[in-house]
Amino acid sequence: MGLLALGTALDWPDAKLRADQVRKWGIEQLLAIWGRAKGKERDVLLWGDEVEYLVVAVDEEAKKARLSLAQAEILKSLAKDEALWNSGTSPVSQNKEHDGEAPPHFVPEFGRFMLEATPGRPWGIHFKDLLKVESNMKWRREIAKTHMAPNEYPITLTTFPRLGTKGDYIQPYYPPSGPALRSQFVPDEIANPHIRFPTLAGNIRSRRGRKVELNVPVFKDKNTPQPFKDPTVNYDLHQWPEDDDVRNGAAKDDHVYMDAMAFGMGSCCLQITFQAKNITEGRTLYDQLSPLGPILLALTAATPIYKGFMVDTDVRWNQIGNAVDDRTREELGELPLKNDRWRIPKSRYASNSTYISQDPRLRKEYLDPDLVVDEDIKKRLIEGGMDDLLATHFAHLFIRDPLVIFSEDLEELDLNKADHFENLQSTNWQHMRFKPPPPGTSDIGWRVEFRSMEIQMTDFENAAFSIFIVLVTRAILSFDLNFYIPIQRTTENMETAHARNAVLDRKFYFRKDPFSRIPRRQQRQTPNGTRAPSAASSSGSSTPPPLGPVESEYGLMSIADIINGAEDGSFPGLIPLVESYLNSVNVDVETRCFLARYLDLIRRRANGTLWTGAKWIREFVASHPAYKHDSVVSDEICYDLVKAVDEMSVKEGKNGSVGWELLRGRK
Amino acid sequence: MKLILSTSNIMTVGGPSVIRPVTTAKSNVELINSLRSNFQASQQPTADPTDRRPAAAWTHQGPDALYIPALDPSSPGLAEERAEYDITVKLFYLPGIPASRRCAHTREAIDLVLKELRVDSIDLLIVSFPGILFDAEDDSDEEEDTRSSDNGSEEPDDFDSMIQTWRALEALQEKGMIAQLGVAEFGSDRLARFLPHTRVKPSVDQINLKDCCVVPKSLILYARQEKIQLLTHNDCNDILPVGTTRELLGPAGAGILASTSNAKDGIEGDVEPQWVVKYTAVVKDRGVVENKGYFALADMGSCVKPRE
Numbered sequence: 013m014g015l016l017a018l019g020t021a022l023d024w025p026d027a028k029l030r031a032d033q034v035r036k037w038g039i040e041q042l043l044a045i046w047g048r049a050k051g052k053e054r055d056v057l058l059w060g061d062e063v064e065y066l067v068v069a070v071d072e073e074a075k076k077a078r079l080s081l082a083q084a085e086i087l088k089s090l091a092k093d094e095a096l097w098n099s100g101t102s103p104v105s106q107n108k109e110h111d112g113e114a115p116p117h118f119v120p121e122f123g124r125f126m127l128e129a130t131p132g133r134p135w136g137i138h139f140k141d142l143l144k145v146e147s148n149m150k151w152r153r154e155i156a157k158t159h160m161a162p163n164e165y166p167i168t169l170t171t172f173p174r175l176g177t178k179g180d181y182i183q184p185y186y187p188p189s190g191p192a193l194r195s196q197f198v199p200d201e202i203a204n205p206h207i208r209f210p211t212l213a214g215n216i217r218s219r220r221g222r223k224v225e226l227n228v229p230v231f232k233d234k235n236t237p238q239p240f241k242d243p244t245v246n247y248d249l250h251q252w253p254e255d256d257d258v259r260n261g262a263a264k265d266d267h268v269y270m271d272a273m274a275f276g277m278g279s280c281c282l283q284i285t286f287q288a289k290n291i292t293e294g295r296t297l298y299d300q301l302s303p304l305g306p307i308l309l310a311l312t313a314a315t316p317i318y319k320g321f322m323v324d325t326d327v328r329w330n331q332i333g334n335a336v337d338d339r340t341r342e343e344l345g346e347l348p349l350k351n352d353r354w355r356i357p358k359s360r361y362a363s364n365s366t367y368i369s370q371d372p373r374l375r376k377e378y379l380d381p382d383l384v385v386d387e388d389i390k391k392r393l394i395e396g397g398m399d400d401l402l403a404t405h406f407a408h409l410f411i412r413d414p415l416v417i418f419s420e421d422l423e424e425l426d427l428n429k430a431d432h433f434e435n436l437q438s439t440n441w442q443h444m445r446f447k448p449p450p451p452g453t454s455d456i457g458w459r460v461e462f463r464s465m466e467i468q469m470t471d472f473e474n475a476a477f478s479i480f481i482v483l484v485t486r487a488i489l490s491f492d493l494n495f496y497i498p499i500q501r502t503t504e505n506m507e508t509a510h511a512r513n514a515v516l517d518r519k520f521y522f523r524k525d526p527f528s529r530i531p532r533r534q535q536r537q538t539p540n541g542t543r544a545p546s547a548a549s550s551s552g553s554s555t556p557p558p559l560g561p562v563e564s565e566y567g568l569m570s571i572a573d574i575i576n577g578a579e580d581g582s583f584p585g586l587i588p589l590v591e592s593y594l595n596s597v598n599v600d601v602e603t604r605c606f607l608a609r610y611l612d613l614i615r616r617r618a619n620g621t622l623w624t625g626a627k628w629i630r631e632f633v634a635s636h637p638a639y640k641h642d643s644v645v646s647d648e649i650c651y652d653l654v655k656a657v658d659e660m661s662v663k664e665g666k667n668g669s670v671g672w673e674l675l676r677g678r679k
Numbered sequence: 680m681k682l683i684l685s686t687s688n689i690m691t692v693g694g695p696s697v698i699r700p701v702t703t704a705k706s707n708v709e710l711i712n713s714l715r716s717n718f719q720a721s722q723q724p725t726a727d728p729t730d731r732r733p734a735a736a737w738t739h740q741g742p743d744a745l746y747i748p749a750l751d752p753s754s755p756g757l758a759e760e761r762a763e764y765d766i767t768v769k770l771f772y773l774p775g776i777p778a779s780r781r782c783a784h785t786r787e788a789i790d791l792v793l794k795e796l797r798v799d800s801i802d803l804l805i806v807s808f809p810g811i812l813f814d815a816e817d818d819s820d821e822e823e824d825t826r827s828s829d830n831g832s833e834e835p836d837d838f839d840s841m842i843q844t845w846r847a848l849e850a851l852q853e854k855g856m857i858a859q860l861g862v863a864e865f866g867s868d869r870l871a872r873f874l875p876h877t878r879v880k881p882s883v884d885q886i887n888l889k890d891c892c893v894v895p896k897s898l899i900l901y902a903r904q905e906k907i908q909l910l911t912h913n914d915c916n917d918i919l920p921v922g923t924t925r926e927l928l929g930p931a932g933a934g935i936l937a938s939t940s941n942a943k944d945g946i947e948g949d950v951e952p953q954w955v956v957k958y959t960a961v962v963k964d965r966g967v968v969e970n971k972g973y974f975a976l977a978d979m980g981s982c983v984k985p986r987e
Binding site: 054056057136137138289486489490491492527528593595596597598599600601602604605608 | 691894912966
């Protein structure tokens with residue numbers, strides 16, 4: 013998450029008044045970018061991963077693990093080092109293993125207990141680069157650790173198991189119920205103090221007209237009370253008007269209830285961004301990666317605990333969606349539309365709803381028939397020269413209000429900036445993001461971000477999933493793969509991915525035949541690179557076979573079949589596709605062995621030989637001597653879990669050490 | 680008569696055929712399936728199974744060879760400029776074919792690839808000699824001299840003939856047609872024996888994928904010392920057996936050859952595959968395989984040359 017310049021942030025009623033202006037200016041900035049960059053060509057493949065960490069302070073004496081709010085100090089210390097490094101005067105011993113690699117880059121995140129780290133320079137496709145990813149991730153973790161207190165650790169759990177519990181789960185301690193979040197569970201100090209963040213949280217709450225509401229079904233163990241009424245909810249608070257929420261039924265039976273942005277945006281993710289060769293390839297990748305989002309979400313599942321309770325879901329996604337859901341009751345469909353413009357079916361943080369590629373294989377039937385778009389904005393974009401599909405995409409993103417507006421930015425429209433455009437673009441947190449080149453640079457192209465994956469506990473896993481997705485994109489482009497399904501099926505898949513053990517127990521809609529049925533023999537590349545039917549084709553006829561009904565193109569498949577291929581040969585599988593790609597390029601022995609380890613991890617996660625992080629955490633809690641089979645994850649269990657996760661990040665399950673079930677499959 | 684079989688660009692035409700079934704470790708499935716599907720696509724251009732074109736309509740009889748299928752004269756070549764690509768060619772000299780023919784075979788194969796991709800040079804030519812099996816277990820190359828072919832007889836691919844072949848490759852390299860040369864399945868002993876005889880050293884030694892994680896240390900060290908890159912592959916040793924060729928082209932396949940050498944249901948005579956070449960064009964900075972395919976050449980009928 014990049015930080016915007018400081019300024020005077022407008023509170024909600026004022027921000028709302030300026031929303032139209034920000035949208036209009038944002039669209040003009042987008043059109044300016046479009047005009048400058050739509051012809052950008054031949055950008056190389058560059059990609060980057062983002063790893064997010066929780067900073068956890070371990071108290072050996074009290075046997076407690078707490079979230080540390082030391083983000084600012086850690087970042088300051090990291091930044092000082094990075095500056096020294098860049099000036100070549102770093103006193104820090106520069107690990108020889110990382111000779112020639114730029115020092116990693118650390119940035120703040122929403123949670124004041126979080127860090128985000130990216131490689132110092134983006135990766136290329138050269139296989140030597142792929143070999144560096146894992147060691148670079150480990151290096152990042154080491155560097156982060158050296159800037160923390162001796163008892164603090166960078167932990168890659170998606171969520172802290174006891175965030176928002178009654179005790180002192182943060183250090184230093186602050187009492188809950190501050191003016192920005194108005195949460196009865198977490199203090200305002202939980203969020204990054206940069207004005208952007210409290211404003212974001214406060215304006216989401218104000219716009220919505222009440223606090224955000226997260227109800228996660230509790231995992232019912234044999235001693236869990238029936239019905240389960242979240243015992244941590246306080247019904248007698250009277251500090252803020254929003255304290256009425258729970259008295260109005262915000263907390264549901266049999267659910268763990270949470271009421272603040274921090275419960276969602278305080279989650280750690282693994283995100284990958286690719287630079288495409290040009291806008292056409294970017295649009296292709298955006299569309300083709302979209303159906304993979306829910307599959308990779310289920311495969312990376314790592315989130316079975318919230319607020320001290322085992323829950324019945326395995327992933328973080330919907331919690332984040334609910335944590336930033338700024339929709340009003342009218343937009344949600346709970347009240348008739350009076351003041352608002354639309355019913356909006358999804359949160360700003362949700363699976364994506366558009367396909368954008370000008371691809372002859374994209375059938376009308378794949379598009380969302382109920383897509384909400386701002387027709388005026390769409391019209392303006394089309395007038396400005398943008399094609400219908402892409403104009404629809406942005407006019408869909410721009411149905412939202414800007415949440416954080418700095419009054420200084422409203423004085424003059426600067427078409428050489430992207431601030432107003434980014435205001436909306438970067439607060440549409442969909443599982444895919446299509447990113448135009450930033451203005452003012454010539455060396456960054458059109459990019460696509462893949463955002464659904466959960467962070468994994470070890471860097472080996474994080475490298476494996478990052479590299480897997482990179483290789484999948486190469487296979488998509490090389491084989492011209494077609495993963496299109498109606499986009500509403502992807503939305504459904506996203507829900508399916510939440511179920512406990514969805515990776516093995518559920519089936520997902522997926523396209524049966526990923527190969528293009530129009531053989532290239534019947535297509536000819538015209539000089540400008542677009543495909544056109546060839547009259548001179550030696551194979552004669554160029555009439556494509558008639559398309560069958562859309563429903564016949566996809567079916568419900570297990571993740572094992574999608575990843576490894578169906579045994580009956582009906583689906584080739586993503587790993588065999590990637591291997592076939594690797595067999596078509598020159599890969600040196602060392603790299604291929606490295607890649608084999610990564611592909612093997614993913615293959616065995618998909619077929620159940622290896623556990624997901626979610627399953628491992630569940631088993632860890634269930635077999636802990638202090639666990640009473642009442643769904644409660646106590647301080648003691650949390651402490652041991654954090655210690656185990658830290659050990660795992662170092663030993664990686666080797667020789668029967670902790671975590672072998674999800675990393676190696678045997679002791 | 681020569682038969683020139685081709686797959687066209689299998690990255691898209693091949694579709695499912697390029698994906699190995701999960702169960703087979705290494706095989707020539709890719710070559711066989713992509714040949715078969717290219718024949719089918721050319722023979723039967725529409726989905727209608729009765730719409731089967733006669734051989735003359737989809738093959739091309741050139742002055743020196745029968746092209747199966749006919750090569751597309753409007754083939755566009757590569758989409759971007761030549762410098763954007765890494766073009767790798769792997770030439771399989773087949774078992775039982777005299778080494779004396781390799782010089783001509785190499786030219787033939789390279790010419791077809793250059794024409795298909797519309798380029799005038801390739802970046803890497805890897806040659807695969809028959810009968811060499813890389814054995815990672817004890818790091819000694821075994822020569823499988825006893826493998827039998829359908830013709831019954833089999834000569835060992837002796838060292839001198841490899842050197843002789845290499846001379847021809849060096850000549851092409853020096854002409855600028857090939858930037859780098861490579862070998863396949865060489866262990867460190869064989870490399871050490873081979874190198875002193877070369878003017879142009881191999882830059883690459885390609886070894887089978889199955890063994891890649893147990894590569895002998897001696898080979899890794901030797902390759903590093905000699906600046907030879909160890910690459911992996913997944914190709915089959917005997918990539919195009921005689922029987923398979925007849926099956927592909929016979930009445931049950933393309934319908935060009937007779938079912939046996941003296942049957943009357945197609946072109947008569949013996950069929951003898953001479954070489955197979957695989958080519959790939961990869962966009963360097965993006966890692967995208969844009970074009971990949973095979974050519975295979977077989978001698979047919981009365982033209983099958985006598986063994987020396």
